[in-house]
Amino acid sequence: xxxxxxxxxxxxxxxxLAAAVRVAEAGLxxxxxxxxxxxxxxxxxxxxGINACNEVARQQGYSEYQHFDETIYGGDYxxxxxxxxxxxxxxxxxxxxxxxxxxxxxxxxEGNRDxxxxxxxxFKRTHFAxxxxxxxxxxxxDEQTRRYEAEGLxxxxxxxxxxxxxxxxxxxxxxxxxxxxxDMRTMQIRPFRADAVVMATxxxxxxxxxxxxxxxxxxGAAARCYQAGAWYANPEMIQVHPTAIxxxxxxxxxxxxxxxxxxxVWVPRKKGDRRKADxxxxxxxxxxxxxxxxxxxxxxxxxxxxREIFDICVNQHMGVDGENQVYLDxxxxxxxxxxxxxGGIMEIYEKFVGDDPRKVPMKIFxxxxxxxxxxxxxxxxxxxxxxTPVGEHKPGMVPPVDAQPGHGLAIGAPNNSMTNxxxxxxxxxxxxxxxxxxxxxxxxxxxxxxDGLFCGVSVVNFVKGDRVREAPAESLPSxxxxxxxxxxxxxxxxxxxxxxMRGEIAPEHNGYTIANELGVEMNAACTVVKTExxxxxxxxxxxxxxxxxxxxxxxxxxxxxxxxxxFVRATGDMLVIAELIAKASLEREESRGSHYRLDFPxxxxxRFLKTLVGEYDPASDEHKISFREIDTSLVKxxxxxxxxxxxxxxxxxxxxxxx
Amino acid sequence: xxxxxxxxxxxxxxxxxxxxxxxxRKVRFRIKRCEGPGKPVYWQTFAVQTEPGANIxxxxxxxxxxxxxxxxxxxxxxxxxxxxxxxxxxxxxxxINGRVRQSCSALIDRIAPNDGDExxxxxxxxxxxxxxxxxxxxxxxxxxxxxxAWVPIDGTYSLGAGPKESxxxxxxxxxxxxxxxxxxxxxxxxxxxxxxxxxxxxxxFIGAAALSQARLFNxxxxxxxxxxxxxxxxxxxxxxxxxxxxxxxxxxxxxxIPLTESIAAIGRAVTVHSIAKWFTGK
Numbered sequence: 001x002x003x004x005x006x007x008x009x010x011x012x013x014x015x016x017l018a019a020a021v022r023v024a025e026a027g028l029x030x031x032x033x034x035x036x037x038x039x040x041x042x043x044x045x046x047x048x049g050i051n052a053c054n055e056v057a058r059q060q061g062y063s064e065y066q067h068f069d070e071t072i073y074g075g076d077y078x079x080x081x082x083x084x085x086x087x088x089x090x091x092x093x094x095x096x097x098x099x100x101x102x103x104x105x106x107x108x109x110e111g112n113r114d115x116x117x118x119x120x121x122x123f124k125r126t127h128f129a130x131x132x133x134x135x136x137x138x139x140x141x142d143e144q145t146r147r148y149e150a151e152g153l154x155x156x157x158x159x160x161x162x163x164x165x166x167x168x169x170x171x172x173x174x175x176x177x178x179x180x181x182x183d184m185r186t187m188q189i190r191p192f193r194a195d196a197v198v199m200a201t202x203x204x205x206x207x208x209x210x211x212x213x214x215x216x217x218x219x220g221a222a223a224r225c226y227q228a229g230a231w232y233a234n235p236e237m238i239q240v241h242p243t244a245i246x247x248x249x250x251x252x253x254x255x256x257x258x259x260x261x262x263x264x265v266w267v268p269r270k271k272g273d274r275r276k277a278d279x280x281x282x283x284x285x286x287x288x289x290x291x292x293x294x295x296x297x298x299x300x301x302x303x304x305x306x307r308e309i310f311d312i313c314v315n316q317h318m319g320v321d322g323e324n325q326v327y328l329d330x331x332x333x334x335x336x337x338x339x340x341x342x343g344g345i346m347e348i349y350e351k352f353v354g355d356d357p358r359k360v361p362m363k364i365f366x367x368x369x370x371x372x373x374x375x376x377x378x379x380x381x382x383x384x385x386x387x388t389p390v391g392e393h394k395p396g397m398v399p400p401v402d403a404q405p406g407h408g409l410a411i412g413a414p415n416n417s418m419t420n421x422x423x424x425x426x427x428x429x430x431x432x433x434x435x436x437x438x439x440x441x442x443x444x445x446x447x448x449x450x451d452g453l454f455c456g457v458s459v460v461n462f463v464k465g466d467r468v469r470e471a472p473a474e475s476l477p478s479x480x481x482x483x484x485x486x487x488x489x490x491x492x493x494x495x496x497x498x499x500x501m502r503g504e505i506a507p508e509h510n511g512y513t514i515a516n517e518l519g520v521e522m523n524a525a526c527t528v529v530k531t532e533x534x535x536x537x538x539x540x541x542x543x544x545x546x547x548x549x550x551x552x553x554x555x556x557x558x559x560x561x562x563x564x565x566x567f568v569r570a571t572g573d574m575l576v577i578a579e580l581i582a583k584a585s586l587e588r589e590e591s592r593g594s595h596y597r598l599d600f601p602x603x604x605x606x607r608f609l610k611t612l613v614g615e616y617d618p619a620s621d622e623h624k625i626s627f628r629e630i631d632t633s634l635v636k637x638x639x640x641x642x643x644x645x646x647x648x649x650x651x652x653x654x655x656x657x658x659x
Numbered sequence: 660x661x662x663x664x665x666x667x668x669x670x671x672x673x674x675x676x677x678x679x680x681x682x683x684r685k686v687r688f689r690i691k692r693c694e695g696p697g698k699p700v701y702w703q704t705f706a707v708q709t710e711p712g713a714n715i716x717x718x719x720x721x722x723x724x725x726x727x728x729x730x731x732x733x734x735x736x737x738x739x740x741x742x743x744x745x746x747x748x749x750x751x752x753x754x755i756n757g758r759v760r761q762s763c764s765a766l767i768d769r770i771a772p773n774d775g776d777e778x779x780x781x782x783x784x785x786x787x788x789x790x791x792x793x794x795x796x797x798x799x800x801x802x803x804x805x806x807x808a809w810v811p812i813d814g815t816y817s818l819g820a821g822p823k824e825s826x827x828x829x830x831x832x833x834x835x836x837x838x839x840x841x842x843x844x845x846x847x848x849x850x851x852x853x854x855x856x857x858x859x860x861x862x863x864f865i866g867a868a869a870l871s872q873a874r875l876f877n878x879x880x881x882x883x884x885x886x887x888x889x890x891x892x893x894x895x896x897x898x899x900x901x902x903x904x905x906x907x908x909x910x911x912x913x914x915x916i917p918l919t920e921s922i923a924a925i926g927r928a929v930t931v932h933s934i935a936k937w938f939t940g941k
Contacts, residue, residue, distance in 0.1 A: 025814055036740075037800060039840055040748040099821035102810040102879045104833040111823035130833055135747050139836060143809035150804050185789055214743045248710050248717035249763070250744045340830075344837075348745055351764045453815060502733050504725070512724035555726055556735040560695045561790035563738050564723065 004474040005463050006031060008179055008194035010162045010221060012038025014134070014445060015428025016200030017141035018452020019459065024145075024153040026460040031192055032145070033157045033181055035216045039142045042202055042214040043448070046134020047345055048257035049126035050098075050445040052091030053403075054115060062123040064088045065399030068408075069392070071443060072635050074120040074301050075372070075436020076593035077609060078234065081634040082381045083417075083433045085401075086408030087450045094449050095127050101140040104129050106341065116341070117260040120301045120440040120642075123395070131255055131344035137445055159184045161566055162201070162221045163488045165228050165424055166191060168480050174229065176424035177473040180484045182492075185561050189488055191481035193473040195463045198425040199225060200452070203371035207574045207581065208527065209519015211368035212244055212253040222375055222430050223573035226580070230419045232614045233432035234373035235577065236584040236595050239439055240527050241369035242305035243328050243362075245353055251367030252352055254328060255345050256441040258362075259298040261338070263330045265289050265309070266361075267318050277327060277361045288312060295643035303438045303594040304642060306366040310528045313365070320363055329361035368527060370444065372435040372594065373584075375426035376613055379433070380413035381631075382406045389636035409454070414462035417455035422467065425459060427451035432611075437593020495565055499557040509553040511568035514545050518571075521545075522578055526585050531598045535586040542579045549575055580614045580623050587625050588612055593640075605637055683710050686771050687729065688718060690737055691781040692791050704729045704777075715762035715780070716744055716751065739792040746913060749841030753792050754781040759846040759911055783846045785853045798860050799840045802869035805861065806889045810882045822880035835875040835921065837914045844868050844908035844918055850901055864901040865893070867908035871921035877928065887941075890925075890932040899925050 005028060009020045012034035020030045034041065053064045068088035072079055099105060099113065105127055106114040115124040129136035148154040166178040178193040204219025205211030226232045242265075243258065244251040259265070268275070269286045289308060290297040298305070309326050313319035320327055330338055335358040338346055349357045384407035390400050401407055409416055417433070418425050426432075428448035435443065462468065507513045525538035549572055556564040590604035591597050610627035617624055641647040688705045706729050707718045723736035742750035744763040751762040756770060756779050771778050786794035824832075844867040845851045851866045873889045876882035893899045899922060908918040935941075 022815055036742055036748075036750060037796070037840075039800070040742045040750045042743065042748075044747045044839070045743050045745065093817040096817065096820045097812075097815055100810070100812050100818070100881065102821070102832075102876070102882055104824075104829050104836050106833075107824055107826045107829045109826060111825050129836075132747060132837060135839070136833075136836060140810075143803075144812070144815075146800070146804055147807075147809045147811075150807075214748065215741050246712075247714070247744075248712045249714060249720065252745045344747075351746065352766070504727065504733070510724060512720075516724075555733075558694065558735065558790075561738055561793065563793075564736050567723075 004472060005468065006194050006473070007196050007198065007459060007463060008033065008192060009198045009200060010179065011041070011200035011202060011428070012158075013041035013043040013200060013202055013428060014138055014141060014448035015452045016198065017138070017145050018449045019198045019200060019427055019456045020154055021141060021144045021148060022453050022456030023459055024148040026457075027153075028460060028463060030154045031157060031194065032154055033160045033162055033179070035159070035161055035184070037158045038145065038156065039139065041138060042217050043138040043445070044132075044135040045212065045214060045253065046445055047131045047253060047255035048118060048260065049116060049128035049133045049442045050095065050137065051118065051126050051440070051442045052095045052446065053088070053125060054092065054113070054127070056115060057123045057125045060123060061396035062125060063399045064091065064403040065401065066123070066393055066395060067091060067125065069635060070121050071440055072436070073638070073640060074440040075438055076603065076640050077632065077637040078237070078436030078592060078611070078630065080379065080433040081631060082408045083379055084408070085384065085634060086382060086405070086454065087434060087447060089403040089405060089407060090450055090454060091446055094446060094453065098137055098140055098449070101144060103136050103140045106130065116257060117299060118441045119256050119259070119299045119305075120296075122295070126257070126260065126442045128257065131257055131342045134445055137449070157181065162224070163189065164224055164484050165197060165230075165421070166481050166484050167228065167421060168476065173422070175422040175467065177476060178481060180481075180488050182488070184563070184566060187559055187562060189485060189492065191485050193476070193481070195468045195473050196423045196425065196459045198427055198459060199375060199430055200427045201430050203374070203429045204574070204577055205368055205371070207518065207578050208238070208368040208522045209516065210246070210249070210251050210523070212241060212251050218570045218574050219371070219577050220570035220573040223577040225375060225419070225424065226614070227573070227576060227616050227618065229616070230421055230424060231376035232374065232580060233376035233611050234437070234584070235581045235614060236526070236588055236612065237372035237437050237593065238368060238527060238581065239302055239370035239372060239594050240306045240366045242302055242309050242366050243364040244367035244369070245349065245362070246365055246367065247352060252348055253369065254349065254362060254364055255342070256302070258328055258330060258342060258345060261330070261341050262333055263298065263328050265298050265305070265326055265328055267312055267320055267326050271318055272322060274321065277329070278331070286318070291645070293642055293644055300642050301438050301440060302369075303596070306528055307596060309366055325363040325365050327361040328364045330357055331359060331361055366528065368523065370439055371429060372432065372437065372439055374430040374432040375419050376611070377417045377419055377426050377431050377433050379416045380410040382408045382410050384408065384634065386634060389633055391636050392638055412457045412461050414458050414465055416458040417451055418458070418462070423462060425455065427455060437595060491569065492565065495552070495554050495568060496557055498552060499554045501557065505553045505555055508548050509551050511549070511552050511554065511564070511571050514549055514552065515567070515571045515574065518542070518545055518575060518578055522581070526581055529596055529598050530585050532586065535582055538582045539579065539586070542575060542582060546575050546579070576616070583623055584612050584614060584625060603640070609637060683708065684774060685709070686718070686767055687777045688722070689777055689779045690792070692737065693788050695790050696787065703734060709767050711768070713767040715755065715765045715767070715778070716741055718767065719762070737792065738790040740794070747839060749839030752783060752841045752843060754783060754846070755779070759783060759843045761841065761913055764913070783842060785846050785851055786842065787853070787855050796840065796842050798854065798857070799842055799845070799868060801857070801860055802865050803872060805865070806869055806873045806892050807885045808869070808872045808876055810876065810879055811884055812881065824880070828878065832875055832878050834914070834916055835871055838868055838871060838916055839914065840868060841913065842868070843911040843913060847907035847911040849905050849907070850903045862896040865897050867918040867922060870899055870925050871916060871918050874921040874924050887932065890929050893925060894929050894933055899929050902926070
């Protein structure tokens, strides 16, 4: 490394901050870019907890390997198995580290870290801090980042927007050497040089209009990398969370931990029953999840719970008060216990709905929550190579491999979590690798921090490598950067030239209206249930919106803090990702995890046990979609039924209650 | 599982957001505007068609889509800061009808329940305005640097678990740790003054949020190592002694953080620390 080497991290959520801390710790200066002060990143919204094997669960027959197996099974075999194995093995160490950083994890009477149940597991293996775990983990990493900032190793660029990756070279030899960014206050656009760039920019919930995501989660940064040539994998895998409160501006999440702490989902057995919840006797309540999935009950994975709730409301018209809503009931629990374990979400429900969920069952409905898909990344496999893929791992069995680091991934290999462009990395939610077709609850915080810490070392090693040594970003001619600055300035000029300061802007060309229509369309066509006909209609609609967007008219010409510019520019990128999501949904003619095709209701391993990869062609403005083989050499795919009562006996035996 | 009936399924999905029990009506928003530092302040009024469940954010979004005043004058979209929209990020703090709070949790049916009610929006007054309702709260994050608001760990490598902690200490620390740096406590504090010049941040009163964070880290087994430095930082000008005990901070804190308890605890610790320092010279 020379004195001039630098690393750029884009995004200040859990993944970005973990990466910044790890890289700075190795002595490499970091430039950290974020649309918001990093302490306000979307990670604060994560509520329920973070998964890791622990001593209590271990003595009940759980193991890191079981966590790995659950994650692969939960993701319906679409996750990359090697990174998931490494992540599960590191999980207990990640918790220990966060504990050392001062995260106020809930405690038992003896002072140990408390645990709760979460979806997709029959063991208590979720660590938590009230019901604001994401906030608490983010703050711990924010504090450590501030420590390096005070030492001068991290420089923050907050209220700066990432506009484009700067690359040099072509084809396989293409390398990322910096970014172009814009100060959202002064509107200055300038290049930044770096020997490696980490994208840690989260998901794309805003493409679906109202979601559980923050206002900043528009997927714009990932969409820009995609348009610059980075591959985007499994875009069709969008998680719809079963329990959210619909609102006028967004849908607010009601954590899975509500069910982990005993919350029960039900509707009145009698259609159109208008009695208040507490007037309906126990035997007239339909606990449909518990009935259909006796083993996991209310803690089936999210895609399954979502489809069941959707079916109850939309197809059977059994929703509470005839509306699209079901009860999430905690009223049988001690109110003090609820405050202690779930205070954060109790407060959200009270503030935004007005009822006290300790006394009245909550009314909830599914909402778009998480993008399993994202920028495609690669890795170097570790030392674990079973002769044949291992079948189902039952609790109490001796794991086929111990939890030593390096079994899943080669530690420090420069390509871990690197995109198809050299030196451009994707960490956290924007990385497609960890969650396959469905993410298990409380695995997201883990994958974000694991990526940052574990693959942060890979970034350092890449910067120490030959390629950077021979041509550090600092040594490159300014033309390499200038052409991307010009490209971004031209985009801004086109938008500002469109500004109309008088009269009403026609809805066809109003950027905000286009974004709203996009959200409604994507929510209707690309979420819980998908069909060929509806997807084709959606693709047409997105085409129409893109056409209208090409003549978009802006309403603000300010050369200072022009938020409209930022929003309307990102809308263009959201349209590109939306089109890719819809086309990918059409191409995947099967049902797997969160992707449910009414016209292809079964999983089809022969054709689609594959990663779907989108590649953007700027010349034709087309998405080239292809399928890549998934390495299933560690775990053998099996039917994913979670012990559903009407599943074929041979398919469900793997999931009876074990604890 | 799902009936073979795509159109109805899709239609239901499109209309699948029950919006609460309020009703649609027009609400007036009087908004204090400013195009940037050094630019004049002016007021504009907008009438917004609200929907049931509407909050300040959803109304500002509508103004952004149709930036037309009640006089029918086309203007620019109002600029404001927001993030999570569920009151955990702190971004969307502003002064609403004279009271500082987050705009996401300000539901229209509660703050303007009657027809003809007006909602007045102003930026926080203790921080420099960037544009309209968007202010620069960088000083809050600088204050966290000043008090070493972190646990001084031995790096991020695997070194076993942290210290055990009683549920009582966890409960105390947890509530302190929910501070989202929103700045409500500073807006309401008579001693906390607006300082445009960063050179003055160090000597001007640091405010409740940072004092409470100092207490948070002093309570942690490892964080305690930095206790003396924190107390030193809070001894001099701008430190805890400048608190005038108005107790406004604790009343406006959206997370119900016991800020006055924190200030008292830090006050006592600083007193003891300064006496000890006087005797021992350390």
